[in-house]
Amino acid sequence: MSNARADRGPDRTDDLTAEQQYVSTLYDKLDELRRDATKRLTDTLRQTGGTPQARTERDISTTMYTDKLTQLSAVEHGLCFGRLDLDSDEVFHIGRLGLFDEEREYEPLLIDWRAPAARPFYLATAAARDGVWRRRHLRSKWRTVVDLEDEILDLDAGEQGSDLGLAGEATLLAALDARRTGQMGDIVATIQAEQDRIIRAPMNGVLVVQGGPGTGKTAVALHRAAYLLYTYREQLTKRGVLVVGPNSTFLRYIGQVLPSLGETGVLLSTAGELFPGVSATAPESAEAAEIKGRGVMVNVLNSAVRDRQRVPKEPIEVLFDREPLSVGKNLVSNARSRARRSRKPHNHARKIFRKEMISGLTNQVADRLGRDLLDRRDLDDIGAELRADDAVTEVLDSLWPQLTPQQLLDDLLSTPKRLTTAARKHLTDQERQALLRAPGSDWTPADASLLDELAELLGEDDTKAREEQARQEREELAYAQGVLHLMEQDEEIADEERLRVSDVLDAELLAQRHRTRSDLTAAERAAEDRTWTFGHVIVDEAQELSTMAWRVLMRRCPSRSMTLVGDIAQTGALGGAASWHEVLSPYVMDRWQLAELTVNYRTPAEIMSVAADVLAAMDTDLEPPASVRTSGHAPWTRQVPESDLPAVLPELVRAELDAVDGTLAVLLPPEHLDEVGARIAEQVPEAEVGDQQDELEARVVVLTVDQVKGLEFDSVLVADPDRILGESARGLNDLYVALTRSTQRLGVVHTSGVPSVLGGLA
Numbered sequence: 001m002s003n004a005r006a007d008r009g010p011d012r013t014d015d016l017t018a019e020q021q022y023v024s025t026l027y028d029k030l031d032e033l034r035r036d037a038t039k040r041l042t043d044t045l046r047q048t049g050g051t052p053q054a055r056t057e058r059d060i061s062t063t064m065y066t067d068k069l070t071q072l073s074a075v076e077h078g079l080c081f082g083r084l085d086l087d088s089d090e091v092f093h094i095g096r097l098g099l100f101d102e103e104r105e106y107e108p109l110l111i112d113w114r115a116p117a118a119r120p121f122y123l124a125t126a127a128a129r130d131g132v133w134r135r136r137h138l139r140s141k142w143r144t145v146v147d148l149e150d151e152i153l154d155l156d157a158g159e160q161g162s163d164l165g166l167a168g169e170a171t172l173l174a175a176l177d178a179r180r181t182g183q184m185g186d187i188v189a190t191i192q193a194e195q196d197r198i199i200r201a202p203m204n205g206v207l208v209v210q211g212g213p214g215t216g217k218t219a220v221a222l223h224r225a226a227y228l229l230y231t232y233r234e235q236l237t238k239r240g241v242l243v244v245g246p247n248s249t250f251l252r253y254i255g256q257v258l259p260s261l262g263e264t265g266v267l268l269s270t271a272g273e274l275f276p277g278v279s280a281t282a283p284e285s286a287e288a289a290e291i292k293g294r295g296v297m298v299n300v301l302n303s304a305v306r307d308r309q310r311v312p313k314e315p316i317e318v319l320f321d322r323e324p325l326s327v328g329k330n331l332v333s334n335a336r337s338r339a340r341r342s343r344k345p346h347n348h349a350r351k352i353f354r355k356e357m358i359s360g361l362t363n364q365v366a367d368r369l370g371r372d373l374l375d376r377r378d379l380d381d382i383g384a385e386l387r388a389d390d391a392v393t394e395v396l397d398s399l400w401p402q403l404t405p406q407q408l409l410d411d412l413l414s415t416p417k418r419l420t421t422a423a424r425k426h427l428t429d430q431e432r433q434a435l436l437r438a439p440g441s442d443w444t445p446a447d448a449s450l451l452d453e454l455a456e457l458l459g460e461d462d463t464k465a466r467e468e469q470a471r472q473e474r475e476e477l478a479y480a481q482g483v484l485h486l487m488e489q490d491e492e493i494a495d496e497e498r499l500r501v502s503d504v505l506d507a508e509l510l511a512q513r514h515r516t517r518s519d520l521t522a523a524e525r526a527a528e529d530r531t532w533t534f535g536h537v538i539v540d541e542a543q544e545l546s547t548m549a550w551r552v553l554m555r556r557c558p559s560r561s562m563t564l565v566g567d568i569a570q571t572g573a574l575g576g577a578a579s580w581h582e583v584l585s586p587y588v589m590d591r592w593q594l595a596e597l598t599v600n601y602r603t604p605a606e607i608m609s610v611a612a613d614v615l616a617a618m619d620t621d622l623e624p625p626a627s628v629r630t631s632g633h634a635p636w637t638r639q640v641p642e643s644d645l646p647a648v649l650p651e652l653v654r655a656e657l658d659a660v661d662g663t664l665a666v667l668l669p670p671e672h673l674d675e676v677g678a679r680i681a682e683q684v685p686e687a688e689v690g691d692q693q694d695e696l697e698a699r700v701v702v703l704t705v706d707q708v709k710g711l712e713f714d715s716v717l718v719a720d721p722d723r724i725l726g727e728s729a730r731g732l733n734d735l736y737v738a739l740t741r742s743t744q745r746l747g748v749v750h751t752s753g754v755p756s757v758l759g760g761l762a
């Protein structure tokens with residue numbers, strides 16, 4: 001904090017010099033903190049041996065100092081980006097983390113952007129100054145301050161900014177005009193007021209953020225995660241924050257934002273990745289995915305589970321002690337009813353079924369041997385023998401098997417008879433046909449929600465895992481005790497050297513036993529645990545999720561502390577949302593808040609006016625977001641016969657690359673992806689096709705609309721819009737998404753005239 005009024009002078013160079021001096025002292029402070037954290041970490045790592053408790057404490061310290069160092073390196077760029085001058089003559093510098101002067105009673109040197117004191121930097125206006133008379137935006141390159149922008153919040157000074165009420169407009173536009181890199185960046189320096197209100201909204205309850213393309217929904221969602229982790233640190237570090245995105249390309253695109261804000265304890269995942277141990281990425285038809293996402297699948301799965309709890313039509317004979325036992329309809333039916341009445345999941349209720357069956361069969365054996373001759377102990381022995389008998393076990397397992405979600409779903413989707421039995425009442429013949437596939441097929445994203453639902457219906461049987469863990473622990477303990485015992489018998493036990501060796505051995509083993517994986521963050525533990533519940537869940541492109549996927553997410557967040565961001569007009573999935581009310585009412589009735597974002601920071605006005613026609617064709621009541629800027633490039637069109645697309649598109653891509661300084665996306669209907677994509681990749685060395693690990697680093701990327709959700713590029717080439725429109729019932733939504741991905745330029749390559757919905761282009 002420093003004195004302000006003296007800085008009010010108009011000399012820009014002096015101002016820059018003064019700011020540079022201040023910012024340099026901040027970097028000195030940052031370096032000092034880094035040196036300190038490095039030293040502490042090295043000291044900790046140097047220590048060895050000690051008691052199990054000391055080791056655990058060391059693990060915790062190591063994690064703490066490593067996190068600290070990660071956080072301190074994350075804030076290197078743009079450490080300080082703003083300054084507030086208050087009427088009280090105080091000055092606050094705002095930056096990516098809080099820094100304090102220990103020698104002056106911890107006076108703040110830099111205020112963390114998330115702290116309450118930084119709020120006016122984002123919210124103060126001339127009409128509501130909140131004690132601020134000047135807001136200054138600093139632009140830096142590495143550690144050098146290169147520019148500054150002042151806003152005098154004084155009604156007499158005239159209204160600042162545009163009609164959209166933007167803060168720090170020049171700084172904002174400079175950020176928006178910068179060419180894209182394939183990785184989303186953070187926006188801490190230029191968060192706008194409508195975004196800030198969402199980022200800092202209270203954590204509890206469900207907040208829906210609805211906004212058109214480019215309104216910063218993703219950016220806001222990620223900054224909200226960082227804000228919540230800062231404000232509710234203790235609560236959220238324990239339970240973690242989950243951010244769900246539509247596909248892995250999108251997750252790679254946003255992957256750097258939170259680390260750049262110094263936050264690493266967040267699990268980023270697609271809905272399909274939430275079932276641990278299963279990679280659910282195989283493609284499937286939109287129709288099959290839609291059917292699997294329907295709420296009625298709960299009934300289908302329920303029936304499929306019940307179908308595995310069988311009653312034999314004819315008695316089954318099983319030899320026990322060389323005499324036949326009869327496993328008849330009544331016996332099984334009674335046992336099944338009892339087990340079902342327990343309302344426990346299938347694998348847990350199986351124990352009840354087995355108990356009832358063993359008791360029934362024990363009675364049969366007892367009757368055969370003469371019940372009067374047997375006492376309680378004899379009956380228990382017969383029961384134990386029946387339980388251990390292979391033939392009996394085989395019959396019982398066939399009537400009520402132990403099942404995993406994977407087994408059951410694979411069987412269900414690859415056995416027409418099973419699917420018909422389970423789904424006859426809920427799906428048509430044609431729909432069932434669309435679900436059938438070969439046994440052992442790879443899992444698709446829509447399968448993941450079904451597996452999760454089945455895990456609930458079946459219940460996990462962890463008896464074996466628990467027995468195994470207990471056995472390991474016993475072995476480790478026995479080994480340690482054995483080693484110590486041998487040493488005690490040894491004459492050399494008195495030797496101090498040997499004693500220390502035994503100490504270390506014992507400590508090692510005990511430490512292993514006591515290790516509760518303190519080295520893992522909540523996010524890492526959550527990723528491995530299907531039943532983990534999160535402190536807060538953020539869903540991006542939330543309009544795309546199916547009813548079944550929502551059920552999974554709601555199970556992961558029983559507290560319903562959630563932020564859901566999306567745009568109903570961009571819904572592409574056939575089973576996606578048509579309204580937020582429809583999605584949320586089964587879980588929270590109408591107890592959710594709606595916040596709207598209205599300004600488009602991505603798409604220039606020239607392109608947005610074309611996209612607005614498509615939006616109007618969807619629903620005349622939908623308002624397009626207002627673009628912050630123009631690019632000066634009118635969208636262009638070109639007619640190319642469909643059969644010539646493979647030959648001509650590579651040429652058009654090359655021409656467009658000459659015209660744009662930055663990245664280019666070619667958006668194709670899925671049918672063209674293989675052939676046209678391959679030709680582009682052949683002829684344009686900078687191009688990558690489809691959902692690759694490294695496509696975002698490429699200057700040109702060829703994608704379908706489904707794959708481009710949430711992404712942005714400097715130039716976009718949309719090919720065969722007629723096909724995109726005709727492809728699904730959501731064709732207009734898909735075209736709207738495609739058109740709004742560009743930050744600068746747009747080209748539309750059509751095959752038989754510009755579609756009427758793109759009238760503005762003709």
Ligand SMILES: Nc1ncnc2c1ncn2[C@@H]1O[C@H](COP(=O)(O)OP(=O)(O)OP(=O)(O)O)[C@@H](O)[C@H]1O
Pocket residue numbers: 172175176184185186187190191192195211212213214215216217218219220567570601602709710711712740
């Ligand atoms: N306040 C801001 N300052 C600087 N850049 C911003 C700001 N808000 C948004 N942006 C930028 O605008 C672009 C669009 O933001 P984002 O991707 O979050 O929008 P979106 O609403 O999720 O879009 P869509 O629904 O189309 O995927 C991004 O490049 C983002 O960094």
